[in-house]
Amino acid sequence: MMTTRKLGQLEVSAQGLGCSRMGGLARAEFAEVIHRAIDLGVTLFDTADSYGPYINEQLLGQAIAGHRDQLTISTKFGIYYENGYLRARGDTNHVRDSCDGSLQRLGVDHIDLYDLHRVDPDVPIEETWGAMSELVTAGKVRYLSISEVSATTLRRAHAIHPVTALQSEWSLWWRDLEAEIIPTCRQLSIGIVPFAPLGRGLLTGTIASADTLPDDDLRRSLPRFSAKNLQRNLTIVDALRALAAEKSITVGQLALAWVQHRGVDVVPIPGTKSRNHLEENIASVDIDLSAAEIEKIEAVSPSDAVAGARFPDRLVRYVGS
Numbered sequence: 148m149m150t151t152r153k154l155g156q157l158e159v160s161a162q163g164l165g166c167s168r169m170g171g172l173a174r175a176e177f178a179e180v181i182h183r184a185i186d187l188g189v190t191l192f193d194t195a196d197s198y199g200p201y202i203n204e205q206l207l208g209q210a211i212a213g214h215r216d217q218l219t220i221s222t223k224f225g226i227y228y229e230n231g232y233l234r235a236r237g238d239t240n241h242v243r244d245s246c247d248g249s250l251q252r253l254g255v256d257h258i259d260l261y262d263l264h265r266v267d268p269d270v271p272i273e274e275t276w277g278a279m280s281e282l283v284t285a286g287k288v289r290y291l292s293i294s295e296v297s298a299t300t301l302r303r304a305h306a307i308h309p310v311t312a313l314q315s316e317w318s319l320w321w322r323d324l325e326a327e328i329i330p331t332c333r334q335l336s337i338g339i340v341p342f343a344p345l346g347r348g349l350l351t352g353t354i355a356s357a358d359t360l361p362d363d364d365l366r367r368s369l370p371r372f373s374a375k376n377l378q379r380n381l382t383i384v385d386a387l388r389a390l391a392a393e394k395s396i397t398v399g400q401l402a403l404a405w406v407q408h409r410g411v412d413v414v415p416i417p418g419t420k421s422r423n424h425l426e427e428n429i430a431s432v433d434i435d436l437s438a439a440e441i442e443k444i445e446a447v448s449p450s451d452a453v454a455g456a457r458f459p460d461r462l463v464r465y466v467g468s
Contacts, residue, residue: 149188149432152414154338155311157260157290159219161407161432163191164425165342165418166207167198172420174206181210183422185218187429193314193340193416195223195264196249208253221260221340222249223294223314225267225275237267237275246282262292262314272303280308292340298331310337314416317341317409319350319387319402320371320380321457322450333412344406344415349377351399351424352384368459376455386447396434399424403431405444 150161164184169177181192192211194203204222211218224245226235249258261279266272282288290311293304304310313332315324318341332339345351347366354360357372366372371380384398391401406415417428436444 149429151190152338152411154260154292154340154412154414155290155309155336157219157311157338159191159414160189161414162189162403162429163193163219163221163340163414163416164189165416166192166194166203167342168418169206169420170198170203172206174209176420177206178210180420180422180425181207184425184429185214187426189429190217191219191221191260191414191416193221193223193342194253195226195262196245196252197223197226197228197264200227201248201252204249204252208255212254215255219259220253220255221262221292222253222258223262223264223292224249225264233265235265235267237263237270237272239274239278242275242278242282246287250287257286258288260290260292260312261288262294262312264294266293266296266300272300273307276304276307283308296328298327301328301331301337302335305335305337310335312338312340312414314340314342316343316457317406317413317415318344318346319405319444319448320346320383320450320453329409333410337412339410339413341406341409341413341415342418344417345399345402347372349380350384350387350402352388352397355381369457370455370459371453371457373455379454383448383452387444390440390443390447394434394440396431397427400427400431400434401444403428404434404436405441407432407434408436408441 151158152161194207196204225237226233279291291308292312292314293310294314348354357367360366370376387401388398391398419425
């Protein structure tokens, strides 16, 4: 059985499953991946009302029927897309309505970890977080989480109601949060849930060109996947692959093991729609890295060597707010 870790006071499996990449799977296929994850000891499952939208929550709710009591269900609210552009909404009415909608789609009477997907730049965090705290009082939510915020916003939210977890991108190719965000989390005893710990798939070593991605794949618009930047970034993957070969593991497992070694308060949620990849990811929990190996990994993949911005300009407004 997989070891566990704590996000604040919430005990979960040392690795969770992010369900965002499971879009497009039929109900039976979706359930098959979820059930295999449960068999392997995963207890933390992460979704959002914006995935689909809505269908991801519905499929997860159907898949966990009969297993609910042993699982930690995390879902998110606060973003939507308008004419292809990301928008954020965090007013009190939206908080309440979003929670009720997620409860209904998941088919549960409470959400274990409710996450503010993005901060609405036009609504004070005190209003949004205050409304979320009322959900805890009402018994609809157990714990609160927040995504992609600055240390200042994290402190402002925590002053109103404890933040159990911060969900943010964290991997060998995105480490900016290590300077201020991670120390703040640890000072406040806030757990850390890295999404995209495999660099949005790049660190698996399976992406050679953005042209192979589906036409509607977000990565096609990300600067780091542009033809020029991608070729530079693949040299980092090649260097990591060589280190992985020395341990007889995949480059993806090496990258995940690095994230797992960031601390006992870190619970990554890699996403996949494949049982084989799921099993490969989960195996990384048991991979031991020595201090010397970690030093080598970070030497061949320094954060300042990654080419290209993390997001295009149109998305920057909603990150790190």
